[in-house]
Amino acid sequence: MKTNMGSLDRLVRVVAALVVVVLYATGLITGTLATILLVVAGIFILTSFFSFCPLYYPFGISTRKKLNSKA
Secondary structure: OOOOOOHHHHHHHHHHHHHHHHHHHOOOOOHHHHHHHHHHHHHHHHHHHHOOOOOOHHHOOOOOOOOOOOO
């Protein structure tokens, strides 16, 4: 599994997941919406941890910086 997520992409996903968790913990989101958002937040955390987004792969998208290889 080749990583395809850059640092900023990972940071944005973690922050978004934390916002959802805080909204849920404070009771601002409830019910079905809360369940869906918590699942998405979990996916964001997992993809950030592995630096791999399965949705980027088929489209060849990568937010990682290219390494300059001088050969």
